[in-house]
Amino acid sequence: MARTLGDERAAPLRSLSNSTRPATAAEQRKLERHASRHARYAELLRLHAAGASVTGLARHLGLDRKTVRRWLRRDEPPSWTKPPRPSVLDPYPAYLDRRWAEGCRNGAALARELDGLGARIKPRLVRTWAMRRRRTGADTLDSGIADAPPPWKPPTPRRLARLL
Numbered sequence: 001m002a003r004t005l006g007d008e009r010a011a012p013l014r015s016l017s018n019s020t021r022p023a024t025a026a027e028q029r030k031l032e033r034h035a036s037r038h039a040r041y042a043e044l045l046r047l048h049a050a051g052a053s054v055t056g057l058a059r060h061l062g063l064d065r066k067t068v069r070r071w072l073r074r075d076e077p078p079s080w081t082k083p084p085r086p087s088v089l090d091p092y093p094a095y096l097d098r099r100w101a102e103g104c105r106n107g108a109a110l111a112r113e114l115d116g117l118g119a120r121i122k123p124r125l126v127r128t129w130a131m132r133r134r135r136t137g138a139d140t141l142d143s144g145i146a147d148a149p150p151p152w153k154p155p156t157p158r159r160l161a162r163l164l
Contacts, residue, residue: 034080041077048072088121089129096126100133107131 023031040061047057054072058065071078089096092114099110107130111123155163 037080038077041071044068044071087125089125092119092121096129100130105130105134 040063044057044061044063047060052060054065054068057063058068061068063071095114095117096110099113104110104113107127108123110130111121111126114121114126115123
């Protein structure tokens with residue numbers, strides 16, 4: 001059975017997505033953005049297997065020769081995601097978790113405590129960490145807020161116009 005062009009283009013997309021769960025909307029957009037790059041990579045491998053030179057591949061695909069060489073050394077399509085950058089809060093997760101469990105939910109107070117310990121961290125980073133931690137609600141069962149109703153959301157302008 002012969003493979004069609006559609007099958008060749010869908011193969012890289014299937015390899016990117018996680019087969020255990022459906023792709024989220026953000027992952028789907030990412031797959032669509034990278035589809036042309038994956039098609040170019042597949043074309044590169046096909047032409048290289050046919051015996052094309054690196055210079056010819058670069059000229060045909062509109063890539064730099066160094067890029068072609070780098071892609072040919074890989075066993076899979078290149079990843080265009082950047083690795084996560086380390087945070088300045090990375091050395092202090094145990095302290096922050098302990099203080100959070102003790103009930104200190106004030107990011108500014110936590111930042112002052114870290115500053116007292118000798119950590120030169122901007123208070124905004126700790127406040128942002130505390131805000132994210134509150135929003136995730138990982139410890140809402142401990143605080144007794146689990147049964148609280150969601151906060152009131154103001155009506156949208158369209159809803160207001162309809163009400164008027």
